[in-house]
Amino acid sequence: MAAVLELDSDPQRGATLTAAQGAPGDLLSPAAMDFLAALHRTFEPVRQARLAARRERQAFFDAGHLPDFRSDTAAIREGGWRVAPLPEALLDRRVEITGPVDPKMVINALNSGAKVYMADFEDSTTPTWDNLVAGQQALRGAVAGTLTFDAPNGKHYALKPFDEQAVLMVRPRGWHLDEKHVLVDDVPMSGSLFDAGLFAFHNAHALAAKDRGPYLYLPKLQSMEEAQLWNDVLGFIERALGLNPGQIKVTVLIETLPAVFEMDEILHALRSRIAGLNCGRWDYMFSYLKTFRAHRDKALPERSQVTMTQPFLRAYTDLLVQTCHKRGAHAMGGMAAVIPVSGDEAATEAAFEKVRADKLREVQAGCDGTWVAHPALVSVARDVFDAHMPTPHQHHVTRDEVRVTQAELVTPPRGTITRAGLENNVEVCVRYLAAWLDGLGCVPIHGLMEDAATAEIARAQLWQWMHHTNPPTPDCPSGLCLDDGTPVDECLFEQALIGLPSRLAAQPNLPGSGRVNEAIELLDTLTRADTLEDFLTLPAYARLE
Missing domain, CATH: 3.20.20.360 (Malate synthase, domain 3)
Structure with missing residues (x-):
């Protein structure tokens, strides 16, 4: 397919492929690579600016502030505009x-x-x-x-x-x-x-x-x-x-x-x-x-x-x-x-x-x-x-x-943390990460289809519970201790990790079984870190070939 816009095809400034195996056929033809290079050069600076804005916004939240509706865009919210008509295929x-x-x-x-x-x-x-x-x-x-x-x-x-x-x-x-x-x-x-x-x-x-x-x-x-x-x-x-x-x-x-x-x-x-x-x-x-x-x-x-x-x-x-x-x-x-x-x-x-x-x-x-x-x-x-x-x-x-x-949008629900719930979070994270590192991004675990999004919930909860834990007291109602009063601390987390390899070894045909220890090490590092990592797929991606 020939592009209509004139794209830069200078090989010294074009896109290059680092994957040794390349790609079959014309999937990454010179024309396709020129097209990708043009996209990158046009929009990469803006993408980086948007990612920087994310970091600034998160720092604002970390300082104790809450997200809210924007005052500078009130006219958009109050306007009578509508989106373009939908195509028939999407009605x-x-x-x-x-x-x-x-x-x-x-x-x-x-x-x-x-x-x-x-x-x-x-x-x-x-x-x-x-x-x-x-x-x-x-x-x-x-x-x-x-x-x-x-x-x-x-x-x-x-x-x-x-x-x-x-x-x-x-x-x-x-x-x-x-x-x-x-x-x-x-x-x-x-x-x-x-x-x-x-x-x-x-x-x-x-x-x-x-x-x-x-x-x-x-x-x-x-x-x-x-x-x-x-x-x-x-x-x-x-x-x-x-x-x-x-x-x-x-x-x-x-x-x-x-x-x-x-x-x-x-x-x-x-x-x-x-x-x-x-x-x-x-x-x-x-x-x-x-x-x-x-x-x-x-x-x-x-x-x-x-x-x-x-x-x-x-x-x-x-x-x-x-x-x-x-x-x-x-x-x-x-x-x-x-x-x-x-x-x-x-x-x-x-x-x-x-x-x-x-x-x-x-x-x-x-x-x-x-x-x-x-x-x-x-x-x-x-x-x-x-x-x-x-x-x-x-x-x-x-x-x-x-x-x-x-x-209403920022008030959390009340609830508890059970020992089984914490151990399930640990198991889901380890099993999903092991499968992900082995090339499988969608994994059935205990009757649920786990993907990166559901695994992220489990991973972020482990970090949050462990980093905000307190000894059980009558005025600790936020659920940062187990429902039996056990603090969610590094000792409890380590106990959940230690027993996992033997339990998983007993399960036949476990996706990613050869990378369970690597997944445990990665989850341990992420959970003990002083700051919650933005996405578990970022450090995990660095481990992929």
Whole structure:
């Protein structure tokens, strides 16, 4: 594909590949590398400025301040504007399936009966070079309609006809992540720009010809300025590839606490191309923990008690629905992490019932669609939405009665920490990290589909509990001791770590079993550190080849 804009092709100033294995075919052709280099040179300074602004904002929170609605953007929140009309392919999104980008998953997801498949380069994909290349190749084959997969057991996987497939959306990595295998002027380029740019370079025209976008899901935004950066990037891509303005449509995950106070502003920054906002609930809980890492009074109880019925999470959902419908955008519900349990009908039916209850809560709140993580859950979620949402969406549900305040969004729920809850957090972190380091970014653990977002909750809670612990006293009600009065200190954490290798060794076919000790060492370092690390994937990424 030839770019329309004139791009710098000077090999001494272009993008270079550090991965020894390279990439197959023309995936990273000279033209593709020139395109990536142009993206980097145009937007890397702005990306770094946005990341610096994040650090400054976190320092503000660490000093004791709270996030709030911005006074300088009140006119945007009070204005009567609406986003651009939605394309026909995105009018009905009642069930979306998400997952990594390996060929088998891509085929199964597109064939699943869901309205949308979000192909995930972020939380459910370990960004090894092999995974990234295989994912881009799989999506390219899917768009072309040629993707197939033959499993080791001889089973053959192929795509259904195009009109029976889910609509494809792609989630690139967040602004904070680099792609170390591609250097531009000796600097690693943004993982966001690499993922979105390469996908658009190879697939944009074919998707546009089918009235399918390209469509993206944008993760981890913290401000309207970060949304504006994406808008500028996508406008650049459209001009470079000769697409119509606004051709690329996006949905933004509201999965950080600062972003919930800027939902109107984020919609406004992307108003010519945004299709909706999504309740990225798991990363949102993690962001709450991270934002308030220095606030002892904002510690959360164990994660099994932090459900979407808790007041601060219900307020977040209600505000998202109200904001989106006021502006003509979709309000998408979040992921139910429970999954079927193979060979256990009772456990599977219990999982299905939890999904039904979760999706009923969402559709009754006014959500226009929801997420599932497993093909078997598509029909479960769809049945709930079909029964309660006969129309393609619920923009008519305006939720005018909602009056969400700053206090409602930042007040934590009450609850406890049990010994089993703490030990489960340790196990989830170690098992997920071991699998992630071994190249697997999505791991079933105890009937839940754990990805980077859910593992981050467990990791951040361990740090917060241990760094804010006090001996049990009558006026220590915040849950920083176990429910039996045991302080959550380094001794208790070490006890949980020590017994883990022998317990995990007894489990056959454990993903990442060869990297359990490395995962324990990394979790131990992160949990004992004086400052909560922004993302566990940052130090973990340094350990990948």
